[in-house]
Amino acid sequence: MQNDECRMMNSILHSSFIIGHLIPMPSASRDIVVLNKLGLHARPAMQFVDVANQFKSDIKVVKFGEEPGEADGKSVMEMIILAATEGTKMQINATGDDANDAIKKLGDLFDSKFGEDE
């Protein structure tokens, strides 16, 4: 089942690349909380997406809470549509060869409040 999901997702994202790839991909994930006062607004969302795009792994961001949602971590439109305000609990999932590195770098962004004071 997981293979099917994985294959489907990948065939959407890199359709030329993965048909028939049945070995489970490495994956990693991390729970985070949005600490920025304005939430995950345009600038941090851009920063997140820019970093996410440096990796080959697929990045999914899941938002918990009253208005749950899921976004492609490489799409700034989807990230901003999550409308993650301050205090929102989220989970970053990475699937791919560099999943661990991706999660570390992306998690650091949240820890550092994307370099903002508030």
Place this chain on the structure above:
Amino acid sequence: MEIKKGIGVSPGVVIGTAIVLDAEDVLVPRRRVEAAEVNTEIERLGKAIADSTAQLTEIRDTFVGKYGKDTGGIFDFHLGLLRDKSLLKEILAEINKQHSSAEYAVSTVTRRKAQIFLDMQDRYFSERVKDVYDLEKRILGNLLGAKREDLSHLTRDVIVIAHDMLPSQTAALDKLHVKGFATDVGGRTSHTAIVARAMGIPAVVGLGDITAEISGGDTVIIDGNRGVLIVNPDEEQLTEHREMERKQLRFEDELKTLAELPARTLDGHEVSLWANIEFAEDIDPALARGAGGIGLYRTEFLFLASATEPSEEDHYAAYAESLRRLHGKPLVIRTLDLGADKQSQAKQASAERNPFLGDRSIRMCLHDIPMFKRQLRAIMRATVLGDVRIMFPMISTLMELRQAKMVLNDVMEELEDDGIEFRRDLPIGMMVEVPAAAYMASHFAKEVNFFSIGTNDLVQYTLAVDRTNEKVAGLFCPAHPAVLGLVRDVIRAGTRAQIGVSVCGEMAGDPLYTLLLLGLGLMTFSMNGPDIPEVKKIIRSTTMENARQVARRVMSFDSERQVMHFLREETRKFIPEAF
């Protein structure tokens, strides 16, 4: 095939290809493309995104250079959206699966996203909808870049479909290739209608929501006689309307032979039939239709056609050009008559609560004397080139008229001081279009050389009907006995004072009212060029005595329905084709 019913405001039948303008003057593109064109659309999209990226990068760099690194964020965000693969994939899916045009696909997807933002609770996130709109506008701008030009440089015949035509839009149109108009809103005297009749092309207005239903490239039939628009007609409809097109051309040919003949009643009364124009270029076609002069030169189009206020030289050039084309025939120049319904887009910013009763026309001119003087100087300088007459619009009090004449006197003195030649004895007239002026016509008659009755505004102000509001436009009717009473009184007052009287509103060119106006003693009619032959035909078919009888009968009625019914019966006797 779909048949839509609206208001026919300019007669004739035409079959052609639609172009659709949206409220912002942007051509709304085709919605669907053929399967074979999908790849072309994808290429166009790619190029538009690349162009948008280049433009935004440049803007960002300039901004960052000027105001520092922190200010570039919002552009980075827009650039981020432009390289967002998920978003692009969604747009591509629209093109691939729905066969949407690139423009339509971008619009559909961005509007979908916009709705999500609009539904958000958080204000900061919700406001990002502006960024989405901004981005849509930029991409569409690049996609449409070349097409935007089309409006002023059309290469094929088209039928223009719009919400409403603004004067500034019609001024920019390539009139040679526009064969018909159809609009969502408007009434018989809306700007679209006036322009269409002046151009002699069919128009149907008040069609509801046709801009949303017609795509550019659709074949449409406009039947201005019956007020009908047919979208993507079937073979039967096409055949029927082609026949109507042919019949109408034959009738027009017949009317054209009238151009050479005098507008004289059977018992020998000569009537002057003049034309209303907006541009000097309108003169030649008007003369070809038999116009004896220009009874109304709407100079506001000099203001509307350009982004800045015209200079004295701009005015002078236009008037000199008109006089050159007229070869000694009279030219009645109406000073600036910018009003609420003819506002350029730039000026709409300072909207008035009640513009029809506000600072417009002569009032506006008297509030801006330097601008008013620039126009008056140009008119006075042109007096040595031909038969120039000047006319002040929207006069409501004697003081206003005297003020306007005083400014004109100032201008004459200044010209004299400057040693510039002009004719001091040019005829000075006024529009009678405010009921107060009509009521006091005998007083005004002592201070002007001629009256010109502007029936459109006179009807609007007398009946308290905004003619551009489709909900009440039905109440707008020149046949209302109150209006007819005022028209009669003004003609009578002018005739008694032995000054010229003309009617330059829509009424003058509507054959329905020809017998009545003639019978009331009107000897000068000023109308759109294409209306001249028909009016002339009626004048040449009747006697003064018959017209007087018709007028007497009409003035005894107490409702506009009776008036119109009777006039229709009487007029049909002379031109059965018209009704």
